[in-house]
Amino acid sequence: MGDGASNFEFLKGHSPQLARLGTLAESYFRSDPPAALIKLRQFGEFTTKAVAARHALLPPRSVAFDELLRLLQARSVMPRQLAEYFYHLKRAGNAAAHEDKGSAGDALTSLKVAWAIGIWFHRTYANDPGFKPGPFVPPAPPEDATASLRSELAELRQAVAASADAEAKARLAAQEAEEARLKLAEEAGQEAEQRAFWESYASETEAALRTAEATLAATQRAAEAAPPQDLAVLTHLGAESAERIEVDEATTRVLIDEQLRSAGWEADSTALRHAGGARPVAGRAMAIAEWPTQGGPVDYALFVDGRCVGVIEAKRRIKDVPGHLGQARRYARDIILSAEQVPLDGPWQDGLDSYRVPFVFATNGRPYVKQLATKSGTWFWDARRGDNAPRALAEWLSPRDISERLEQELGEAHAGFAERELGVTGLWPHQQEAIAAVEAAVARGQDHILLAMATGTGKTRLAIALMYELLRTKRFRRILFLVDRNALGRQTLDAMSTTDTSGFLKFDQVFPVADLAKKFPEATDRVQVATVQSMIRRIFGDPDAERPTPGTYDLVIVDEAHRGYTLDAELREDDLGFRNLEDYLSAYRRVLDYFDATKVALTATPALHTREIFGPPVFHYSYRQAVIDGRLIDHRPPRRITTALSQTGISFDKGEEVTVLDPRTGQIDLFDLEDQVDFEVAEFNKKVYTRAFNRAVAEAIAAECPPDGPGKTLLFAARDDHADILVEELRAALAAEYGAQPHDLVEKITGSVDRPLDRIKAFKNDPRPKYVVTVDLLTTGIDVPAIVNLVFVRRVNSRILYDQMIGRATRRCDAIGKEFFRIFDAVDIYANLQEVTDMRPVVVDPNLSFATLLGDLGRAETDEDRTFVRDQIVVKLRQRVKYIDAERREALEAVLGPLGDLADGLKAAPPSHTVELFSKHPQLAAILDAANPAKKRDGIYISEHEDALISVEDDFGNKASPADYIESFEAFVHANMNAVPAMVAATQRPRELTRKELKELALLLDEKGFSEANLRRAYGAARNADIAAHIIGFVRQAAVGDPLVPYETRVENGLARLLASRAWTPKQRQWLTRIGRALKAEPVGDPEILSEPLFAQFGGFEVIDREFQSGLGEVLKDLNAAIWDSPSAA
Template identity: 30%
Template sequence: MLVSNFKFLSVKWPVLANLGEIAERNLHHDPNTTIFKLRLYGEQLVGAIFAYEGKQEPRPNNQVTKINFLYSCGIIPEAIYNFLNDIRKKGNEAAHEGHDSKQDATDLLRATLQLSIWFFRTYEDDQFQPLTFIEPIKVQSSTELKKQLDDLTTSNTHQINLLKEKLDELRLREVSKEETILRRARSIVALSAIRLTEKDSRKLIGEQLTKLGWFCPEESYSQGARPTEGINSAIAKWPLNDKYMADYALFLGTKLVAFIDTKSQGRDPYSQLGRIIKNATNVIRRDTEDFVTLNNDNLIPFVFAANGLLKINSGIWFYDTRKNTNIPRIISSWYSPQGFIDLLRVDKDLSVKRLEHESIDYLSDFRDYQIKAIKKIEEALLESRNNLLVNMASGTGMTRMAVGLIYRLLKTEIFKRILFLVDRISVGHKAYEAFRETKLEGNFNLTDIYNIECFDSRNFDLKTRVSIETVQSIVRNLENPNSVFSVDTYDCIVIDGLYWSGELDNDLSYINSMFINKEDYQGKYMSAFDYFDATKIVLTTNSEKNLEYLFGEPVFTYLYENAISDGHLLGYKVTKMGLLSEQKYGKGFLTVEEVQLDKLILTEKFVRSVMVELIEHIDPLSNKKTIVFASSNDHAELIVNILRELLVNKYENLDKNTVVQITSSVDDVQQKIRLFENERLPNIAVSVDILTIGINVPEVCNLVFLRQVKSKMLFENMLLRASRLSFKIDKQYYNVFDAVGVFETLG
């Protein structure tokens, strides 16, 4: 008797091993049962994943909801999501429509084995070596077959009874963040070990193309499939010449615009690119197809080389054949029909000439260094650089500079749609204000000239020229199986403030609980802009080596020191208090262990002592504002309560809105920020992370550090929250009150 492909599961997951073997034994005489059993297999495996992850199964409690949940949470990668959905759909057809294709059953067995290998390596043994699928041998004796199936069914019934106990035990386990991170890493490695045949790759690619809006007929070219006017189609096995057949040919109507060459997963598609590109020129014309150009050097403008996984040496390589100077590049997914329409519509050479000759006189109200930054960025773009880093000190009008740049890039058609990416809603609102207020050509602003959308990714419109979105909204959309985004949705991404490359200090509560930890946040931040086949322009106030490694040296730099020297920002005066006040604590106090120090900072006694000292330096009845940086939401609440108490005792009839907490735990955060920016009250804001970046209120004259800061990059950003000049108050410099020794810690 032939050993089952699923034998390796028998020790840890016998119920899966039995279901897999039952499916195999039925293949030749009852493929309908094979497909149905594999559907049950998929359901049991999904239940096991939920138990391992310690997740509550969503409602409604059906397979499609569960699969979507696992995918949207980042627990299963796209290839596994596709495997599970294929098994579910085919299983439903077998159960309700009597579907009994032996070929489909064989393909599904092969896919289920790959799925099982991923599961086993992710959750059980990451050293397990992948198996090669062996098609089950037909059992000639019906008596022998019946005995085999009876034995397997009896065993399976017993195992299902034991399964509930095992799943209950798994659910009771506490899953640590470290274990979750390790499991995600194992999942990626396990996925890379899956071996897809060229047929499997074509099938997977066909499903992906369909999601992007391509019509993929079931028939191939030899079976009669042909392009049709008005339909964007992807036709399998299209002969380009007498010797070569493309796995898919992509047509906009009857115009052949691209073809796809797939390799089995073990083969490197990049090494085949030369031959594949050559086939784009060596094309035999047929009556059924049109060409974008009659130039025989590039009859087909775009080519893809790919296999089953989207990674270097095992993913999607894309090449634009229209210029010999173009370089093949790795991309995350396929182009949509609209993406090709956009590429063919714009003459890049003409756009470059427009930008080279575009006058900059209408930006005369911009500062000299802002004009210089725009010119430097444009020069880098004209040199075909796709990753650009710009380092400008906070408060120097970097967003305003970006508005002028974006207008020029859209006007000259260098780019068609731009994503303005931020990591918090408050920064996005500030950017939108800059778009509305910055005057451009003809005294119009950007929102007068182009369609600008702010935080509306779910209702994305192709007419939108600039989308302002948070990292969180883009990540959620990309994790959604029904995402509206394709890799060509944006051709430029302006990233306003990339701060994660340095060490982040806190628990990311100001961003979102969707991130497991700092590393997860960093990885998803990257995915939010790496997914798109777009030029990245990174605007940062702190250029660190990590950023330079990713995006190259800054094309333009304007530092805090430059801004002070030029009279655009103010310097500061440091006052040591709290822990550093020698008359209270003595010089040796800073030798306290860091853990003890962190605990001391949170105590009411310490906070009260600092606040007693602080209110002697600030005037809450004036227009001069104060930001206090706290360690946590609870710490911020404690500071607010003590500060209000002390101020009420000192000032009669003090308005209760004088001191407010602006953290992720309070209601109406955006409203409180707007009031702090634009009204006299609140006068004192206590925050954790929300006011550390992207907020510049000219009336802020005092910064109070009541928290430890481990990241020098974050500290420098916090330090510049009060650096702006003010025309409403007399402000020659601003005060920084260090109550915890942050200057000593970070030098």
């Protein structure tokens, strides 16, 4: 092909090597199609490297083509629909290079694909987003071209002739002239001269390619030096350009053929055609092209074992997809099939319509992109029920997927949700309610379902019971249970092997379970447990490797669904393939979107992102509810550890020589500071190492948590190397306080230790270790009920992560008499979280200036918006006032008062006060914007500053002391004792009090900050006596002056008085004694208490009531009165 005749000519100006490779591939098209495919693979690979270099992503070492493609996709540089083109070139080139495979038709398709890639590259990186290349100019047909290839080439030539693009017409004319010249040359015997020309051109191209690859390093360096926003603009431009890529109908069909083959179908729209004699065969899964219907041929008919199970309408990429399902549905009605080709359960009636085929598809060959759902993916409709909604699939269903779906009858399954006895025994009421809520959501067609249950309330057992019910009713055929680490997966598998069902078999004996080691489930498997990370690798790793199909599972249950949303969790070893948590989250979301399945998410902390994926919870059982129900243990007010350095922070003076550690290399360097550098306690152990601070904290913990005390202690460190420091200091502190201790009394358990899962088991089951230091490994999902102390030596800014950390200690442990647990706060985590919502930090963009925020505040139209902006100003103000220099601070405080109190004043006042303040002092915003901390050198500073423990005190929030806390509680009770029905009953009518009212009262007090654990601690500290008086006892003490008496004593005395009040039969006395014992754990005697398993096994309230001649309800009220009307019995 002569100069100017190549389709790749437009690349010459900025990427001559790509133009050469494309032109060379065109030249090989007629004579050597495999060689053309090899050159086009080189075209694709070099383009990938050029893209990576322009985004500063080219690895320093040589990497495989597909590895680089995965990297660019992971970094959102290469959209998925574009990556599919590159994979096409890679597959075709590999087959040509290794197996000498490739026809002229294959080469033509790859030429058109490479041309589309070149257009995208030109639009994105040549600063020419509006570039219009005109139509593709086809090469001359080879001598042995098939009829279909000649037809396709003729259509392409006609498209050029019909276009208004003069340049394309000129290229076509040049190509035709070149074709005529070649023919004359062949006739004149000049083939050798022509061959020599192209061999020379090929050699020059290879040399130019090597030179161009060498220049990529310079391109990479330039990208590394470019501002990040420039690279972001380039990425955005690439995504926009990818959306405008167009290929013709023939190429679309070839790409769809590849997708179908990847899913397990025999597909070749050129060879496997009805008109060519292709017919379904028993035992094979076939996609036969152009199958006849009464209204014209359908693009593909899908056959499994000789029967038609689906029809496909395939349109070009530029068309929207769902609109074409209507045409596909018509084909499903009108398809021409013999009796033996119709599925056994067909046809399916929908009103007046009768469908001979159960599954209907429409596609444009484009990979599924959620943001462009109607323009991508494969749209699918199940014709078996008229109320089924069409939906997009990430990829094609496999023949096995379709066969398994045909075996399901969803109507009968939903009917099975009717009233029945649950198959897993011993479930708590809230677990039964959760299962009912999920089943109701499934029955109404909801496909994203969220369950929010506090850590320790039996999510794993609930999940197993839920799976049992959904499999037993045959609503779902195979379930994927997703966890985010191997430890949780093994924990779930262990639970499945020990959970009893009503048939006296374990769960995994009833339903086969595929474990973590099995990549793909067997046909007989009903549950597969897998980690998110492994599933990401299986689905999005090598596109040519075997992987699950979208229909492999029809239910996905996600355990710990909040994972990935914690703002400052460290990536674990399993996550190191991801750039950051946002990258992990993106891949996690893609896994969920990939499967055509109902998704049920379990979480303890329903974060904003979780709700965005799954919607609001269909059932919510909070930590506070679980505490009130006695399922979980409450914590006492945090014990705040204050040291000299935590109060003042760490400062390095200007000119001081400091030691800075590079955490990546371990190298330590000395530097002289150009400015003063300050660190707050939040940065301790993250940005500055201070052994003295950790020593002071360790001494406090050693004194507060002795080795011979009950339970275990878990400490949260900032980094893995910080955990080592804490272990050393805590061992030393314990030895100093109590003498020599076993070395394994204190251990670090992080991902870096040998066999961390074995160490976790030892922490849970063995006497030692008694103290464990961790970073993130033990923050979620690990069950160690004996933990009674949590120590925060790490500041977290995520309420989600904090709540998960707290959840490590909430489980009951009756074996050690665990009534509560303690929290030790060495880094002001409580004060910090006052400024953090449950979902995200108040300050959305830390780079916003005060001037910008004040402008936003002035423009805010609603009270909610004004409060939101005001809160951002308050948080930013707290951070900045610390950095105002002494001279300006003194001048400002003379006018405004103490700057440390300024933020509190603004927070307490309406937003208008903030506007007035900054309007009155217009220089204040500029001063605050200028008050930035000194720029810190990269690395971790090492502090030698001395430190000392100042105090370990209970933190009652904004109540300065236990007495203040009690005073606030009493004021609340007096203000509400006649207004809140539950409080009226507790203080004036305890005889009538029900468990429902008690829960309402406990929740109300909890919302106001008056939990039973906090009240017990405050009264105990104020009166030097720890009395477990129960929440009712504390309320009555505040309201009517009842003395605080241990609740168990009240029950014993009240029961004794009731038994002595009249003559009871022996059977009645026996029941009353049992009820009295139950009341010690389940306060308030009402008929509901007799629904508990202890009494339900004897028939519950109805049966026991007969022993009291139908008067048990009144007897229970008398018992309540005996317990609460008088504090003690004579």
